[in-house]
Amino acid sequence: MAIESLERQPARDEWFAQRVWGLSGNKVLLTGNASPRPATSLARQIYLPRSAEEIVSVVKSLPATTPIAGVCGGHESSNAAVLASNEAVVLDLRHLKSIDFHRDGESTLVTVGAGVVFRELVEALKEHQGALPVGTGPGVGVVGYLVSGGLSGYFSRRLGLLGQRVVKLTLVTPAGDLRITTPDDELFVAMLGAGSALGIVVDVTFRVEPASAVQSAEQRVVAFETRAQAVEFSRGALRFMRDHAFPNEPVSLELVVTGTKALVATVVFDDSFKGSTADFVKPLEDLAASLKLAVVMKAHWGSWYETAAALWPVIAGQTGNPLATLQHCVSTKGVPADQILDFVCNTLVAEAPLDEAELSLVEIRTLGGAALAGSRLPSGNCQHTFFVDLITLYDAKNKTADERQAIVDLTKRVMDKAREVNGLTVDFSGTHSQPDDVGYVVAASDIFGTAAMAETVKALKKKMDPNNRLRFHPFARLL
Ligand SMILES: Cc1cc2nc3c(=O)[nH]c(=O)nc-3n(C[C@H](O)[C@H](O)[C@H](O)COP(=O)(O)OP(=O)(O)OC[C@H]3O[C@@H](n4cnc5c(N)ncnc54)[C@H](O)[C@@H]3O)c2cc1C
Missing domain, CATH: 3.30.43.10 (Uridine Diphospho-n-acetylenolpyruvylglucosamine Reductase, domain 2)
Structure with a gap:
């Protein structure tokens, strides 16, 4: 051709x-x-x-x-x-928009082209009463997320990482050869976390779960005025997470603290949850009342689809000219000890640049479950039980040079403090780290999950791409 x-x-x-x-x-x-x-x-x-x-x-x-x-x-x-x-x-790759459902015995599979974004996949899954652990951003590329080991705060505890649901992946190698890979291939596994460095994905086939895997979700939005109030609410909510969400696998809990002065607690209930979902979240409402904070919104989502699409309008409001962003994360392998929860409240929530970068978010969530139990991928995202990401976000239009620099410095200061905390892994995620940071501090063994996995990825990179043709990816300083 x-x-x-x-x-x-x-x-x-x-x-x-x-x-x-x-x-x-x-x-x-x-x-x-x-x-x-x-x-x-x-x-x-x-x-x-x-x-x-x-x-x-x-x-x-x-x-x-x-x-x-x-x-x-x-x-x-x-x-x-x-x-x-x-x-x-x-x-x-935006023209590669195919989404084809097919059967494999009792299972439903879907083959997705490399140009598909999450909004399109979620709408197609709705039609077929299916569910996958999708990312929150409607415009995020399914393959861009997959090849960086993407995780779903709402669904990964029940459905694993999206990469753990792949049964086949077609790619073009850096030498220009078309390859179809399946789980027995070494390259197949490496593609599901380090893929942007190894090949150009053409399409990928996922094993779909029935939509009934997710029962419903409850969200409570609490308004705050001072950072001290946000810290106190977070302290109570994280104790609740420790006592009621970590021991209860059918429950995923996420607390988001926003620069727009909201505390957003979302609980997603899997199919095996028994009991009243409203009763489950009542202690969070009581916590707000005890701190004299108003619950300004209560939402109930009755399906996987409603939960998957719930944040799309919020993300549509994240705009700027340009919109500036920095992504970082911290996490623990097991259930976090109290001093880790205290660090999250007293430092991450208290000192994140939420006022300076007004669209910023601190997202604190349960992970683990199926993501921890599933097949090992080259991604720190399947090694952790507790996950916090700091998304620094602002409209740069009206910020001076000093203000922009101050935001970078404040973000860096918080992350430097996190690196001093015993038991915390910092910046271990291909989807939640900032690879162009000056003095970028990240270990290949953290970002690819283990030292052995990092070695496998490095060896494959050498073999597949000796000229480093694929060099524009989040792992460029590691591979
Ligand atoms: C609003 C928003 C919401 C997000 N939500 C989540 C979330 O819920 N969970 C999560 O884990 N992450 C999330 N992310 C992070 C997101 O998953 C990563 O930034 C992801 O890499 C973006 O993929 P993309 O295709 O949109 O980006 P792109 O910049 O197009 O691609 C990202 C990387 O993948 C490579 N790539 C793209 N297509 C291919 C291909 N066909 N073959 C090989 N390599 C390819 C690119 O070269 C690039 O290195 C979010 C980000 C934003 C901004």
Whole structure:
């Protein structure tokens, strides 16, 4: 197939503005009070392939040293693939939109093309009464999330990581060969956490769970005015998490503390939960009352679909010109000790830059369950029981150079303190770390789960991609 006949994207600036969700907080720093140069892709060519054959033809027709970047949903926090470099070629995979359901005995499988984003997959699953552990962002690329070991705060305790539900994955290697991989392949497992460094995924097949796996969810939104109130509510809510959610596997609990001064407690109940869901969350309402904080919203979602789609309107409100973001996480392998919970309240909630970066979130959640029990993937996300992420987020439009720098410094200060805490793993997630941080501190053994897994990934990278063609990914400083 002649590469000349492939669709190309002529306007790089327009493409970049459309395809990128937010800009890394490290890339909006200014010197002096100068206006920032608008960010754009550096790639020398952007192709929009429509099939595996077209991907093969691009990869094979270029010199074996030409770097290549795959773009799916454009949400990765350091913007590595969308920016690329001036020698690179970008493959924008957005035309690969197929979603095909099929049966395998009693099981339902779905094969998803590399351009599908979560909103599209969730809507298709609704039609087929299915459920998967999807990510929260409607525009996040299914494959971009999968190849970085993505996790679902609401569903992974019951349904595992999305990567643990893959039965087949088709990719184009850095040499331009089409490969179909299944669970017996070493490459198959490595793709489900380090895949952006190893191949271009064409499509992936998941084992779907019936939608009835999720019974319902309750959400309570509590307003606060002072940070001290947020810390006190978090302290009570995390004791509740310790005593009632960790020992109770059919329950997933997430507490989000927002820069818009809300404490959002969400409890998702699996099919095996027995009892009254309203009674289960009553202690959280009592906690708010005891601190004289108002419960400003109560929501009940009656299905997997309603729960999966619940945050879409909230995420639609996260906008900026540009929207700046930094992602970090901390976690424990087992149920967290009280001093860890205290650290989360007294430092993470108390000192996160929620006032300076007003769209920021501290998300504190139960994990473990099926994600911990399932097959081992090269991702710290399947090694942990308790998970906190700090998403620093703000509209950079009206921030001065000093304010932008202060936000980076405040975020870094909190994460540096976390690194001093015994028993906490810091920045172990391909989806919740900030790979373009200056002095980036992350261990390959944490981010790929174990030292042995990190070695496997490194060996495969050497073998599959000796010229490092696939270099625009969150693990670039490790591989
Ligand atoms: C609003 C929002 C919500 C989020 N929610 C969650 C969540 O619930 N859970 C979670 O774990 N993470 C979450 N994330 C993080 C998100 O999962 C990661 O940033 C993910 O990498 C984004 O994938 P993408 O396809 O959108 O981004 P892209 O920037 O397009 O891709 C990300 C990486 O994957 C590579 N890639 C893309 N397509 C392919 C392909 N076909 N083959 C090989 N490599 C490919 C790219 O080269 C790049 O390195 C969220 C992020 C945002 C901004």
